[in-house]
Amino acid sequence: MRRIAPATFEIIARSGIRWHTAANKPIIISVLRNYIIDNDIDGLAEHYDSMRDRSDRGEKIMVTKFLRSAQHAARQHREYVAWIIDRLFEPTPNEPQMVRVKEEVFGVAGGAPIIQPTNDAMMDLRNQPKGAQCSHLIESLEYSF
């Protein structure tokens, strides 16, 4: 599995957000086959198609395992992006990339939060009543932990 993981980039580049779902199986199968043959993964380059002709079981197992792993990867990608977005609202004076982004994009100097907690926009958001959907989510979170 580890050796075919780099094919992930190509799968995302070709399919986008649902790269890790079964809906994308045709693309995944094509890319993985191509990747295995091009890079001669486990010496399968010469034999992949003939083995696939005889039985699709090996390919099915490989794709299932890939998809399972891909779901973890996709979750982690979102978590990384969320972490970076969260940093926009935190002081980051010691993170040069963040300082640059805040200055160039949002016009905030020194890595300060792009919207201060005392900004009326933030205060109003904090005072928003929790809607039905939100209350439901809180309840389900409480049950989860």
Next chain:
Amino acid sequence: MLIETSSSAKDGEVTGVFDGTTELQKNWLDFIVNLLHYKKGSAEYGIEPVKYLLKPLYCKTAGDNSVLNDLFCHIFSTMGDWQSLRRFAPRSMADVETLVTSDFPAIEATKHSIELPRASYISKHFVAYIEALVGAAPYFRTTDPRMKVDARFTKAFKDLDKQEDQRFFQYVARKLRAWFTLFPPNPSPGAGGNDEFEEGPGAGGEDGELDADGDEEEAMALSGGE
């Protein structure tokens, strides 16, 4: 709290952005979802306190929005820490050049697999993927109906696809070259040189929606040692 993370989810905290049903929430959601297009100094929107209630935090139809701003470059530059993408994280300016100029070749159809056209490394699909993740960033649970990743991806891709391919790729290449000139690539990405992430993503737990068999080990094997 604006962004749900593994740790905030564990504490039962829910994002203040909610589901975008009130004007205030919509205002905030427009801002968060379009962070990659925000441009400082716009006359039509802004996050400056003096503009609050006079102008929205962001306006989709403003003429001076960025196609992509430096936040995209920053997110892209962290790819060395992204599971299963580490192999493609640039380690030198030569790698950056390869990334911004290369294509995945077309794949011919076989008896059991479909034909795929040539695709740029940093394709519109890839950029729209990152944009959809930005829009989904406030929500931690993968089944949260407010995430709407498909809709966000479709919209992002549609907007990007309005750009002529060649011009779009040249634009992205210019932006990334400029970014990596300012912040040269890490020669060993994901090798512990990025401490800020150790307490952040990846360090947290699951969101309670494991795969069918909860095969964490498989995911680790996939991500490791690239």
